[in-house]
Amino acid sequence: MIEVSGLSKSYGGFEAVKDVSFTVGDGRVIGLLGPNGAGKTTIMKVLTGYHRPSSGRAVVGGIDAAEDPLAVKRLVGYLPEGVPLYADMTVEECLSFIAEARGIAKAERAPAAAKAMEACGLAGMGPVRIEHLSKGFRQRVGLAQAILHDPPVLILDEPTTGLDPKQILEIRALIRSLGGDKTVILSTHIMQEVEALCSEVLILNEGRIAAQGSARELSEAMQGGELITAVILGRGGGAGDAGDAGEGSAAAKAAAALGWPEAAAKPLGGDRSELSYRAPAGRGDEAAERLFDWAAASGAKLLELRRERISLEEIFVRLTSEEQKR
Amino acid sequence: MKAALVIARRELRSYFNSPLAYVFIASLLLSSAIFFYFLGGFYAANRAGMRSYFALFPVLLAVLVPALTMKLWAEERRQGSYELLMTLPFTEAALAIGKHLAAWSVIAIALVATLPVPLMVGLLGRLDWGVVAAEYLGALLLGSAYAAVGQYLSSLTRNQMSAFMAGAAALLALGLVYQLAVWLDLPPWLAGAVNWLSLGYRFISFSRGVIDSRDIVYFGLVSAAALYLTAKRLYFSAWS
Numbered sequence: 001m002i003e004v005s006g007l008s009k010s011y012g013g014f015e016a017v018k019d020v021s022f023t024v025g026d027g028r029v030i031g032l033l034g035p036n037g038a039g040k041t042t043i044m045k046v047l048t049g050y051h052r053p054s055s056g057r058a059v060v061g062g063i064d065a066a067e068d069p070l071a072v073k074r075l076v077g078y079l080p081e082g083v084p085l086y087a088d089m090t091v092e093e094c095l096s097f098i099a100e101a102r103g104i105a106k107a108e109r110a111p112a113a114a115k116a117m118e119a120c121g122l123a124g125m126g127p128v129r130i131e132h133l134s135k136g137f138r139q140r141v142g143l144a145q146a147i148l149h150d151p152p153v154l155i156l157d158e159p160t161t162g163l164d165p166k167q168i169l170e171i172r173a174l175i176r177s178l179g180g181d182k183t184v185i186l187s188t189h190i191m192q193e194v195e196a197l198c199s200e201v202l203i204l205n206e207g208r209i210a211a212q213g214s215a216r217e218l219s220e221a222m223q224g225g226e227l228i229t230a231v232i233l234g235r236g237g238g239a240g241d242a243g244d245a246g247e248g249s250a251a252a253k254a255a256a257a258l259g260w261p262e263a264a265a266k267p268l269g270g271d272r273s274e275l276s277y278r279a280p281a282g283r284g285d286e287a288a289e290r291l292f293d294w295a296a297a298s299g300a301k302l303l304e305l306r307r308e309r310i311s312l313e314e315i316f317v318r319l320t321s322e323e324q325k326r
Numbered sequence: 327m328k329a330a331l332v333i334a335r336r337e338l339r340s341y342f343n344s345p346l347a348y349v350f351i352a353s354l355l356l357s358s359a360i361f362f363y364f365l366g367g368f369y370a371a372n373r374a375g376m377r378s379y380f381a382l383f384p385v386l387l388a389v390l391v392p393a394l395t396m397k398l399w400a401e402e403r404r405q406g407s408y409e410l411l412m413t414l415p416f417t418e419a420a421l422a423i424g425k426h427l428a429a430w431s432v433i434a435i436a437l438v439a440t441l442p443v444p445l446m447v448g449l450l451g452r453l454d455w456g457v458v459a460a461e462y463l464g465a466l467l468l469g470s471a472y473a474a475v476g477q478y479l480s481s482l483t484r485n486q487m488s489a490f491m492a493g494a495a496a497l498l499a500l501g502l503v504y505q506l507a508v509w510l511d512l513p514p515w516l517a518g519a520v521n522w523l524s525l526g527y528r529f530i531s532f533s534r535g536v537i538d539s540r541d542i543v544y545f546g547l548v549s550a551a552a553l554y555l556t557a558k559r560l561y562f563s564a565w566s
Binding site: 011045048049050051052069070073074076078080082084085086087088089093097098100101102103145 | 329332335336339340343344405406407408409410412413414415416417564565566
């Protein structure tokens with residue numbers, strides 16, 4: 001549904017997006033993830049036909065956004081960042097204006113508005129002026145105007161910013177219910193949002209794509225794909241109770257025995273100590289098995305063995321800071 | 327055209343949702359009446375005519391119309407609704423024309439509200455209604471040209487006050503430049519050029535009761551040119 005190739009966009013001398021390419025299939029939900037100023041909003045502005053690219057192409061539904069912005073605007077429902085709306089209008093007036101602007105036939109305007117308001121939890125808010133709405137409700141009006149004409153493509157710039165946790169969950173549920181039917185691009189700097197909503201992630205940093213793929217693929221592709229944490233009961237070797245530094249603990253012994261020099265050992269008091277080790281991608285099973293065998297052979301007991309995939313958040317921080325170092 | 331009407335309706339509603347439209351209409355009524363009765367020498371002239379009333383319009387509208395048009399784009403930009411509007415499927419021309427129709431309608435409503443003035447004058451003496459009609463047509467056309475220029479200046483900034491100041495300055499200049507030819511001893515070709523350029527000079531011929539198609543075309547051209555520039559400005563903002 002969406003094809004972006006070699007897209008660059010400069011504002012004045014500042015290059016906000018540099019040579020970005022990606023595609024989004026029909027009915028997919030893709031998340032643009034990145035720190036502020038990474039170029040997420042700029043990509044969206046080009047995809048909505050609001051801004052023209054400096055070079056490269058952005059094609060939505062087979063139409064080049066720079067060549068026929070009007071046709072692209074018809075295909076897309078857009079929630080701009082910060083939800084700019086006409087403050088002096090009521091919710092009803094605003095949605096009815098958008099419906100007219102979208103060319104919805106007169107008889108279908110009221111039902112379309114009612115449906116969008118229902119979907120966004122705005123029932124009963126019709127006569128309220130937008131300037132009197134809380135941020136959460138403004139956000140919902142923004143979303144309602146974006147889905148009003150039932151567009152095949154939805155572009156949502158930070159759809160949950162400024163909402164309280166309950167509202168966030170509701171808006172996410174709404175977006176999830178739209179996916180499958182619509183192609184959705186959303187931007188965020190909250191990792192859980194991407195993990196909760198998106199079938200695919202595009203991590204942006206300083207205008208470039210730092211990584212892309214499904215949340216799972218991204219985690220696995222990264223070095224140190226899995227974090228193994230074990231709580232071990234057992235006396236360490238060597239000098240009796242030198243446990244305070246962690247050096248003489250069972251965990252330290254295990255690390256030495258298994259050849260994991262970069263693993264961290266931490267005494268937990270008594271004879272317990274904790275071992276944490278980053279297993280390389282795809283080696284989690286093997287590492288856990290070796291740890292178990294070591295414990296059985298050396299008479300230590302595993303009180304706990306935990307394996308966590310490294311969260312997107314960690315990947316994100318690592319990618320964006322690695323990129324900056326270069 | 328239908329799209330322009332959608333914009334015009336929204337904009338008109340916004341004018342009447344705020345005090346702006348009412349203040350504009352009241353200001354035009356009050357200031358024109360005050361100048362007419364006290365400064366225009368209506369009684370001293372001892373003649374039933376609206377000429378001195380309408381003679382004020384190039385100046386009054388030059389100050390009041392920018393107050394009406396300053397928000398048209400500056401406010402959209404400040405509020406951020408510019409982005410919402412520009413991602414709706416409107417052509418730039420429909421946007422400029424729609425906003426123009428809204429501002430022009432408020433001016434037209436204000437002009438209708440001044441109708442009691444000629445009606446009262448008509449009671450005091452014999453009034454040539456043909457001339458009055460020509461004067462109203464002239465005021466309407468002048469209002470269109472002013473509103474279009476004001477809208478263009480509003481599209482250049484996100485600050486309403488600068489849009490107002492620039493608008494008032496530009497319209498006073500356009501409205502009054504013909505006075506140069508009156509005060510200064512300009513060579514005829516230059517005086518001609520100055521008169522040709524001045525919206526105020528064109529307006530005067532309507533006050534004489536003369537409806538010259540060239541004047542109508544001129545006002546139409548100025549409006550169209552300013553709207554064209556506005557649409558171009560909106561179009562090129564996509565490359566900002």
